[in-house]
Amino acid sequence: MASAPVRVAVIGAGLAGLITAKTLLDDGFNVQVLTRDESVGGVWCRSRVYPGLRLNNVHGEYHFSALPMPPPKDTLGGRLSGEEVTTYLEAFAGKFLKDRIMFAFDVKNIVRGDLGSGWDITVQPIGVAQRQSVMHFDKIVVCTGGSSSPSVPRALSESRTRFRGPVCHSQDVKHHVDQMVSVAGSSPSHLAATFFANKGCAVRMIFEEADHFLASPFALPEFIRKSRFLPIMSCDIDLNSRLERFLHTTKIGSYIVHGFWNALHAGALLAFGIPRTSPIATTHSAFWSIRVNDEGAGSDNDFYSHVRKGDVKLVAPARAATFGEDEESVILQDGRVVQACAVVLATGWTSSWDHLFADSTMRDIGLERRPLPPGEDIRVSRSYVSLSNAPMGRPHEDSGMSAFHRGLVPVKSLDRRDFAVNGAVFTTGPAYTFELPPEEEAEKLAERQASFIRARYPEALAWVNESFSSGINLFTWPQHVDRLLADMGLKTCRSGGNWLTWPFKVIQASEIATLHDERENMRALSR
Incomplete structure (x- = not known):
């Protein structure tokens, strides 16, 4: 049985x-x-x-x-x-x-x-x-x-009851689509700020340090963006190829790696017309961070366009500390006051x-x-x-x-x-x-x-x-x-290619479509 x-x-x-x-x-x-x-x-x-x-x-x-x-x-x-x-x-x-x-x-x-x-x-x-x-x-x-x-700092959570307007976490933005907001936080705040700016709202975004982003004047070809090229240039714990060992264990290779990432960083700022003095221009390349947004070629109504046009005002570096006694403001840690009708807390998880x-x-x-x-x-x-x-x-x-x-x-x-x-x-x-x-x-x-x-x-x-x-x-x-x-x-390394082309072969999900059958065969052989 x-x-x-x-x-x-x-x-x-x-x-x-x-x-x-x-x-x-x-x-x-x-x-x-x-x-x-x-x-x-x-x-x-x-x-x-x-x-x-x-x-x-x-x-x-x-x-x-x-x-x-x-x-x-x-x-x-x-x-x-x-x-x-x-x-x-x-x-x-x-x-x-x-x-x-x-x-x-x-x-x-x-x-x-x-x-x-x-x-x-x-x-x-x-x-x-x-x-x-x-x-x-x-x-x-x-x-x-x-x-x-959602994670909300205790001081903001405890004082939110005295704020006159709506307050929500970025997870719940959809339920406040008809409200004017100010936004506090980082990566999810970009999305919320863009949404409300597109509705014609005046938006102020409060943050300590901006996320990194990748951008270019045009969509990158698949052999760059969807291959092993970026993974190879981003140091992994296991360096299994001669190319990876050269790039990450030699001085010359290290210069190439960081030159590439610095060029990506400069190119992203150039593509979106962001000066290096801007609060959203990070001080180092995306190589060192996991807080990276892939923005592609951008558009006329994305976050960075609204920043350039002044639709989204940046309050940075700054951190929201509590809500004001006047019921319509946010008090920053340095004592500054930001007036707001509503607040989105993109304060993480x-x-x-x-x-x-x-x-x-x-x-x-x-x-x-x-x-x-x-x-x-x-x-x-x-x-x-x-x-x-x-x-x-x-x-x-x-x-x-x-x-x-x-x-x-x-x-x-x-x-x-x-x-x-x-x-x-x-x-x-x-x-x-x-x-x-x-x-x-x-x-x-x-x-x-x-x-x-x-x-x-x-x-x-x-x-x-x-x-x-x-x-x-x-x-x-x-x-x-x-x-x-x-x-x-x-x-492994299912995208294929020879000694010259393998870093640029496009990786596709269809390469693992037969995993179930392959594992079944392995189990049958081990019985």
């Missing part, structure tokens, strides 16, 4: 949750997706997408191999609108995950089951108080990501794991942040000449990191094989790893990865929350995917 399929809960219905659920279904698991939203998409669900919202990635980087994405309606720079992303994800869920998603259910707590077997998940229907129930699963994959739980697990469960699973070995990042950086002379980062006391294997499984949970996360890595190529190394080896790999990240992106670990820092592979996602493929014993 055949045993019942293993029950797996996937928490979250964003990009990571949808592709994780389909992959597990294809592998024969009994999958149930849980989401607090009323539709799929996560940050791109229909209730959060507002007119004018655009994806700041080129077309083709946010779709799955099983379902091609239609070309963007607005071909300027190949950027998709939020509406197009939402429609695509709804189509994907409708085709592959019908009757597998429980909508409008809030996950209140996750604990190990009786005798440590499986997982008990406490859920509550949204809007129905005191009606909780417990569901049991054999395994879980947490796909809630790092941009689903807190870990989405905090409300899912008790502290003891976090420690048991291995999700808690741990301090990095002092000075280890300095030792690691000496192996990479291109990482010399890094800009000063924030204090390392704020830079702990959880120990994950390949950004998917906490090292502490490797042997149990019943818990994983997806969507916590800065990458656009998620996959599911089945072949895992011994815990001791994985621990060493995780420590090396954490030390490398501190050296590679000095400020990143002080900025990202736990649920968005299991690994950082912003531009180096092809190398990250290759490591996952290698772990499974499958073909």
Whole structure:
């Protein structure tokens, strides 16, 4: 008599949750997706997408191999609108995950089951108080990501009740589309400021340091923007080719790397007509940052155009401290006063794991942040000449990191094989790893990865929350995917090419369309 399929809960219905659920279904698991939203998409669900919202990635980087994405309606720079992303994800869920998603259910707590077997998940229907129930699963994959739980500074939260106008987080902009606003924050504030400026509102944007951005007078060719070229120029922890070793371990190579990124930085400012004295002209190139927006060729109604025209006034460097006693102003930390009719707080996100697990469960699973070995990042950086002379980062006391294997499984949970996360890595190529190394080896790999990240992106670990820092592979996602493929014993570097052309071969999602069959063949051979 055949045993019942293993029950797996996937928490979250964003990009990571949808592709994780389909992959597990294809592998024969009994999958149930849980989401607090009323539709799929996560940050791109229909209730959060507002007119004018655009994806700041080129077309083709946010779709799955099983379902091609239609070309963007607005071909300027190949950027998709939020509406197009939402429609695509709804189509994907409708085709592959019908009757597998429980909508409008809030996950209140996750604990190990009786005798440590499986997982008990406490859920509550949204809007129905005191009606909780417990569901049991054999395994879980947490796909809630790092941009689903808004973070609002305490002083602003406590004083917002005395502000006369509406105050919302950037996540809830759609529900305030008819209000005039001032915006405080960074990356999401660009989108909100652009939306309200396009409506004719007077916008003031308050921020400490601007995000980096990539831009050019015209859309870059695919062999530059969608190949391994940028990943090669962005130092990865593993330098597997002679070209990468030359670029990142020699002085001449390092000059080439930073000359290239400095040229990109200067070209972006030139393309958008931004003087170097502007508050949005960052002091160093995007090489050192994970806060990077790909703006493409721009348009007449984008954020930078509104800044040039004066529709968006920049208040920087500055930080909002509290709301004024007059009920219509924001007080900055330096004492300045900014008048406002309404305020959007683009103040980032807190870990989405905090409300899912008790502290003891976090420690048991291995999700808690741990301090990095002092000075280890300095030792690691000496192996990479291109990482010399890094800009000063924030204090390392704020830079702990959880120990994950390949950004998917906490090292502490490797042997149990019943818990994983997806969507916590800065990458656009998620996959599911089945072949895992011994815990001791994985621990060493995780420590090396954490030390490398501190050296590679000095400020990143002080900025990202736990649920968005299991690994950082912003531009180096092809190398990250290759490591996952290698772990499974499958073909790597699938875009092909010879010794001369391989850096410029366009990477396409269709290259991994046969992963399920390949893994099935590998399992058959190992039986």
